[in-house]
Amino acid sequence: xxxxxxxxxxxxxxxxxxxxxxxxxxxxxxxxxxxxxxxxxxxxxxxxxxxxxxxxxxxxxxxxxxxxxxxxxxxxxxxxxxxxxxxxxxxxxxxxxxxxxxxxxxxxxxxxxxxxxx
Amino acid sequence: xxxxxxxxxxxxxxxxxxxxxxxxxxxxxxxxxxxxxxxxxxxxxxxxxxxxxxxxxxxxxxxxxxxxxxxxxxxxxxxxxxxxxxxxxxxxxxxxxxxxxxxxxxxxxxxxxxxxxx
DNA sequence: AGAAGATTCACCCATGCAGGTGAATATATG
DNA sequence: CATATATTCACCTGCATGGGTGAATCTTCT
Numbered sequence: 001x002x003x004x005x006x007x008x009x010x011x012x013x014x015x016x017x018x019x020x021x022x023x024x025x026x027x028x029x030x031x032x033x034x035x036x037x038x039x040x041x042x043x044x045x046x047x048x049x050x051x052x053x054x055x056x057x058x059x060x061x062x063x064x065x066x067x068x069x070x071x072x073x074x075x076x077x078x079x080x081x082x083x084x085x086x087x088x089x090x091x092x093x094x095x096x097x098x099x100x101x102x103x104x105x106x107x108x109x110x111x112x113x114x115x116x117x118x
Numbered sequence: 119x120x121x122x123x124x125x126x127x128x129x130x131x132x133x134x135x136x137x138x139x140x141x142x143x144x145x146x147x148x149x150x151x152x153x154x155x156x157x158x159x160x161x162x163x164x165x166x167x168x169x170x171x172x173x174x175x176x177x178x179x180x181x182x183x184x185x186x187x188x189x190x191x192x193x194x195x196x197x198x199x200x201x202x203x204x205x206x207x208x209x210x211x212x213x214x215x216x217x218x219x220x221x222x223x224x225x226x227x228x229x230x231x232x233x234x235x236x
Numbered sequence: 237a238g239a240a241g242a243t244t245c246a247c248c249c250a251t252g253c254a255g256g257t258g259a260a261t262a263t264a265t266g
Numbered sequence: 267c268a269t270a271t272a273t274t275c276a277c278c279t280g281c282a283t284g285g286g287t288g289a290a291t292c293t294t295c296t
Contacts, residue, residue, distance in 0.1 A: 006137060009140075010135055010136070010137060011135075013131050013132075013134050013135035014131075014132070014135035016131050016204075017128055017129075017130075017131035017132035017135055018128070018253095018254085019124060019128060020254090022127075022204070025208070029207075029208060029211065034272075034273095035272075035273065035274095036271090036272065036273085044254085044255070044256095045255075045256065045257085046272090046273080046274095047255085047256075047257080047273090047274080047275095048254070048255055048256075050273065050274065051253085051254075051255090052254090054274095055253090066273095068262095068263060068264070068272090069262065069263040069264065069271065069272050069273075070263090070271090070272065070273090071272075071273065075208070075211055076211075077208040077209075077211035077212055078212060080205050080208050080211075080212070081209075081212045083205055084202060084205045084206065084209075086134075086140075087198050087201055087202045087205070088202065089147075090143070090147060090193070090195040090198050091195075091198075091199075091202075093147065093193055093194075093195035093198075094195055094196060094198065094199040136283095136284085138284090152242075152243095153242075153243065153244095154241090154242065154243080162284085162285075162286095163285075163286065163287085164242085164243080164244095165243090165244080165245095165285085165286075165287080166284070166285055166286075168243065168244065169283085169284075169285090170284085172244095173283090184243095186242095186292095186293060186294070187241065187242050187243075187292065187293040187294060188241095188242065188243090188293090189242075189243065
């Protein structure tokens with residue numbers, strides 16, 4: 001399971017490296033949405049939005065349920081857990097700035113999670 | 119502080135999305151190394167290795183100390199903590215597969231951390 | 237000074253991706 | 267059937283990047 005998911009890890013990290021896609025995830029964390037809903041919320045075209053969603057789907061971060069002519073998109077953060085699993089291996093190198101991961105989580109929870117930088 | 123680090127987050131995720139670079143990080147987690155040491159450990163040229171290290175430096179994940187003609191590279195996992203901070207915002211969407219992050223950390227700690235495939 | 241080692245710089249090539257526009261495909265709705 | 271809505275497909279452009287080769291730079295050693 002650790003070997004075949006390397007490709008997935010590639011895609012997850014790559015997908016999440018884009019600010020627009022991180023913003024899309026933040027949006028979907030709030031509520032489900034259609035492709036058009038997301039497109040109108042960002043200064044990019046509907047087409048570009050569709051491609052971003054494709055990438056997020058390829059990473060397993062977004063799931064789509066076609067209901068009629070509307071494509072309802074929902075966040076699926078499971079691959080992020082996998083990504084966290086990789087990162088956490090290096091937690092002993094994080095140094096004195098972060099004692100425990102849970103403490104880190106608690107302290108950081110009120111930060112903005114959009115990741116938008118225009 | 120949360121805004122200017124968005125770019126950093128981009129670079130961290132992007133840097134880590136490459137399997138070769140993840141393997142380089144794993145190597146540096148074991149011990150410091152020169153550029154040549156890393157290059158000989160991978161089936162890519164010295165030049166390509168140098169570029170990968172540049173990317174990792176740009177993400178703040180690797181620090182270089184020039185000692186004479188040798189460039190000693192060391193892991194700096196602090197940016198990974200920042201990346202973990204972003205991911206952790208979505209931990210409540212991870213579902214039933216992972217109850218608490220610490221439990222996850224404990225259970226996953228003996229998995230391989232190389233990230234190498236092939 | 238001269239030679240060998242370590243690393244980078246300057247290009248080249250191919251691929252991928254983010255962004256766009258315009259047409260095509262479904263699905264509702266009148 | 268005809269039309270509006272939702273999404274994608276096909277294609278184009280510009281830029282970044284992973285890979286390579288060969289020359290240049292800098293440092294150590296004899």
